[in-house]
Amino acid sequence: MHVGILTGGGDCPGLNAVIRAVVRRVERGHGGTVVGFRDGWRGVIEDDAVDLDVEACRGLLPRGGTVLGTSRIQPFGVEGGVEACRAILGARSVTALVVVGGEGTLSCARQMHDEGLPIVGVPKTIDNDIAGTDLTFGFATAVEIATEAIDRLHTTAESHDRVMVVEVMGRHAGHIAAWAGLAGGATVTLVPEEPFDIEEVCERVRRRHDRGRYASIVVVAEGAVPAAGTIELPEPELDRFGHARLGGIGNRIAAEIGSRTDFETRVTILGHVQRGGTPTAFDRVLATRLGVAAADAVAAGDFGTMSALRGGDIVQIPLEEAVSHLKTLDDDLWETVRVFFA
Numbered sequence: 623m624h625v626g627i628l629t630g631g632g633d634c635p636g637l638n639a640v641i642r643a644v645v646r647r648v649e650r651g652h653g654g655t656v657v658g659f660r661d662g663w664r665g666v667i668e669d670d671a672v673d674l675d676v677e678a679c680r681g682l683l684p685r686g687g688t689v690l691g692t693s694r695i696q697p698f699g700v701e702g703g704v705e706a707c708r709a710i711l712g713a714r715s716v717t718a719l720v721v722v723g724g725e726g727t728l729s730c731a732r733q734m735h736d737e738g739l740p741i742v743g744v745p746k747t748i749d750n751d752i753a754g755t756d757l758t759f760g761f762a763t764a765v766e767i768a769t770e771a772i773d774r775l776h777t778t779a780e781s782h783d784r785v786m787v788v789e790v791m792g793r794h795a796g797h798i799a800a801w802a803g804l805a806g807g808a809t810v811t812l813v814p815e816e817p818f819d820i821e822e823v824c825e826r827v828r829r830r831h832d833r834g835r836y837a838s839i840v841v842v843a844e845g846a847v848p849a850a851g852t853i854e855l856p857e858p859e860l861d862r863f864g865h866a867r868l869g870g871i872g873n874r875i876a877a878e879i880g881s882r883t884d885f886e887t888r889v890t891i892l893g894h895v896q897r898g899g900t901p902t903a904f905d906r907v908l909a910t911r912l913g914v915a916a917a918d919a920v921a922a923g924d925f926g927t928m929s930a931l932r933g934g935d936i937v938q939i940p941l942e943e944a945v946s947h948l949k950t951l952d953d954d955l956w957e958t959v960r961v962f963f964a
Contacts, residue, residue, distance in 0.1 A: 623654035623717040625920055627674070629688040630662030630696075630727035634746050634760035635901035636909035637688035640722050642679040643913025649676055652921045657714060661691040662723070663730065666707045667700055671714070683910075684900045696730045704737055711739065718920040722746050724758075725945060728928065732941040735926040742919045743928035743941050744912050748896060751795040754944040755930035759909040764791065764896040765801045771892055772806030772839055779837030785827055785879055785887040789872030791896050792843030795950045798896070800959050803841035809964045810838075812875070814845035815951050820853050820875065824882045830964035831885060838964065840879070842872050853878060911936050 625648050629637050641658065648654040656674045659665030672690075682689065697703030711719060718740040721731040724747035735741045745752040748764035768790045775786045788808075790798045796813025803811030810826050812818045827838045848854075853874070872889045880887035901909065908931060915929040915936045927938040 623648065623652060623921065624715050625654055625656045625917065626659055626666070626671075626711065626714070626716040626719040627656060627690070628659040628662050628665060628719065628721055629690050629692045629746070630721065630723035630730075631692060631694060631746070632724065632748075633687045633692055633897055634748055635686050635763040635897070635899065636759035636905040637692075637722060637746060638682040638685045639901065639906050639909035640744055640746070640759070640913040640916075641674070641688070641690065642682040643910040644720055644917045645674045645679045646676055647914045647917035648920070652917065654717070657716065658690045661693040662695060662727065663697055663703070663707070664693050664695040665690070666710055666719070667695070667697060667703050668706075669710045683906055686899045686901065694726065696726070698730065698733065704734070707734065708737070708739065718742060718925060720744060720916045720920065724749070725752060725948060728752070728941060729945045732926070732945055735941060740920075740925040741941070742916045742925060743944065744916050745928060745930065745944065748798065749792055749795055750797040751948045751950070752944055753947050753949045754928065754939045755932065757908065757931050759905045759912065760897075760901070761797065762904045762908075763899070763902045764798050765805065766902050767896050767899070768798055768802035768892060769805040771890065772802060772808065772841065775839060775890060776807070776837065779839065782886065783831075783837055785838045785840065785876075785883070785885045787840045787842060787872045787876040787879070787887065787889040789842050789844055789870075789889065789891040791892070793845040794948050796843040796846070797951060799841050799843035799846075800951055800955060804959050804962065806839065806841070807962070808839045808841040810840050811959055811963075812840070812842040812846040813951060813956075814843055814847060816956070817847050817849040818852075819849045820878050821882070823875070824879055826964040827879060827885065828883055838885075840875065842875055844871060846871055
């Protein structure tokens with residue numbers, strides 16, 4: 623068999639581990655070959671690809687980012703894109719295409735499968751918001767980075783008796799904020815799922831400081847939204863793909879806390895730091911397991927599916943189920959996080 627692979631959407635720690643695992647399993651386990659398409663779907667549309675083998679993938683396991691490159695270009699957004707993909711995959715005699723990506727990339731993969739292309743998906747997003755899988759690779763690394771940042775900010779906040787606002791990624795789901803806030807001992811955590819009242823946030827900070835010389839850490843997901851009638855946020859700009867450019871809500875929250883409480887308040891926006899660098903051991907293992915499963919699914923002809931982690935096992939689920947909705951915070955986890963609010 624001759625397998626194609628692409629990585630789409632935002633970069634993420636563990637992508638190279640998936641590529642390595644697919645190549646190793648296809649070549650050594652199934653006697654096949656692999657071709658990697660550069661910059662996601664663009665590489666398929668424009669026939670920009672590179673042959674991959676085990677030797678070419680040496681050293682990839684701990685490496686961040688993706689050696690294939692990535693983009694948000696999709697066939698349905700390019701005139702003649704679907705036909706071009708079909709023609710290129712056919713000309714290259716590609717048995718199946720392994721698509722590694724988040725909600726947008728996998729939604730496109732499902733549509734392309736509906737168009738008759740043999741596709742297997744692998745879930746990738748630091749936001750951990752893909753349905754049907756317990757965890758996505760990259761998430762554990764992002765949480766580790768955010769938690770380390772919070773730990774460091776605690777010491778400087780305590781030295782100056784300051785309030786520190788830490789903005790983390792999380793467009794529609796607050797998994798990173800919730801986990802990092804819980805692990806880092808945040809005073810309060812703000813997530814997209816629960817609109818916040820800024821005065822309630824300030825009151826929690828006041829109560830903490832009233833007990834003595836206590837610094838406060840406020841963790842906020844980039845997609846957090848204020849409750850109606852509290853504070854107004856400007857409409858975000860849109861990128862060329864129609865996605866809102868988020869980031870910066872931490873600045874507004876820090877300004878509000880500072881003006882309402884008179885406590886010295888500083889903000890740290892982690893941004894793309896959470897995406898970069900080497901993946902944690904957990905993410906390396908999860909990415910590897912998903913890559914091997916995707917290669918096996920191709921060999922079994924199990925197309926239109928996505929490899930997923932469920933209860934410790936790797937299983938194949940329908941792509942349709944995976945992109946049916948975004949996975950938001952579990953109510954039980956959120957209640958646990960709230961236990962530790964000031």
